[in-house]
Amino acid sequence: MSDEDEFSAYQSLAEETEDHRWAFGTGFTDPLAGIDTSVPDGVDAGALAAYCLMLGDDALVYSHRLQQWMTRMPELEEETALANIALDLLGQARMLLARAGQAEGRGRDEDRLAFFRDEHEFRNVRLAEHADADFAELAGRLLVFSAWRLALFTRLAGSAGSAGSRDPVLAAIAAKGAKELAYHRDYAAQWVIRLGDGTPLSHDRMQAGLAAIWPLTGELFEAHPVAAALPGVAADPAELRAEVDAALGTVLAAATLDRPQAAALARVAGRSGRDGVHTEAFGYLLAELQSVARAHPDATW
């Protein structure tokens, strides 16, 4: 291979192109370019848009929380791991938000949805926005989130025994994401075990970390009208509980940890993250994510 070959991919970046990139978002391409994105017959397009927004917001917000840990990890390997996990989730978010925008049909793309919606318009579960106080909370929260999302994506992707989502785009995004989530869950599980089955101090802190995030886990399995309006397209959240419980049970037993007994975080006037009602921490996260893009909405490079 010649030097010219080796570096041409980079050279091509430096060439003058007519399409300037928007300074804040992905800017370069539609992640679903060239994919048949018509909504299947009999599927409620509005509900599909809302559902993809939920799953996309989970990934976008969780990814941002992980990015906040960058430069703060004790070891390079852990920093690399979290950056990789954050990148996988960001990729899932891009595709899901793009899908939401297409199904909605109001001309909003992934960047518009990520940077120009207000707090009450975000549909992520509150577990995704939680600010981890320490590494134990991070590991415990990542274990629950990735075990739950893996169970969800496995169903949406379908397998030999089940059909998967009737929306082929959602099924394809889930099939791809499930492979990534399996690695995320293993990473979190291994840390929970290492800390739980470690020293008395690490055990206690891991147990406390789980206790801190446990009230946020109830929402993951609650029925929601959007999912109910999408039979054969969305997965029933309640159906995921057995599989997630089994995985968590295996990890907690190996980690010599007890499953916390904590009441679910209360809903507000019957609403929770999926309905746009978030915890106080979420406003600060969103400000960090959006403020520069909103101050300079036309900036390009």
Add this chain to the structure above:
Amino acid sequence: MVTAARDGVDPDTAAAREIAAAVPDPELPLLTVADLGILRDVSTEDGHLVVTITPTYSGCPALPEIAHDLRRRLGAAGFAEVTVRTALAPAWSSDWITAEGRRKLRAAGIAPPHPAGRNPGPVPLTLSISGTRRAPVACPRCGSADTTQTSAFGATACKALFRCESCREPFEYVKDI
């Protein structure tokens, strides 16, 4: 993976396929997009060229650069109108890395992936800290199977970090996915 030559494929499409297949991956420039299995199809539709690629991971930042490079090289060869499509399904598997791609990886000191398993039902947990999901990964330098995974995540989304306990050298492993 370039679609095998089909009956009636015109010489232009065959030439375009050859050019597209030679485009290097920006993150693993020792491999071409064909070696990596992300080039899915090159065909002609209504008189213009359509190239289909697939991302390795959801967040793969290299895809737009690959598309740009494809257009640039094909444009230089006289293909004025080129459409680059993304295919999401079926999801990329490390099993699609060609024999030639594996040879190049090994020669560069990167261990090629084991076959990715296809488990029906729930994905099994891997609880061992240093283990991989399957057979031990052999050191690409000395061949020893006495290796330890130091991190399941490496410098790019597709690689894990390992250390050889025999020759003591660190090396990368392309994850089976």
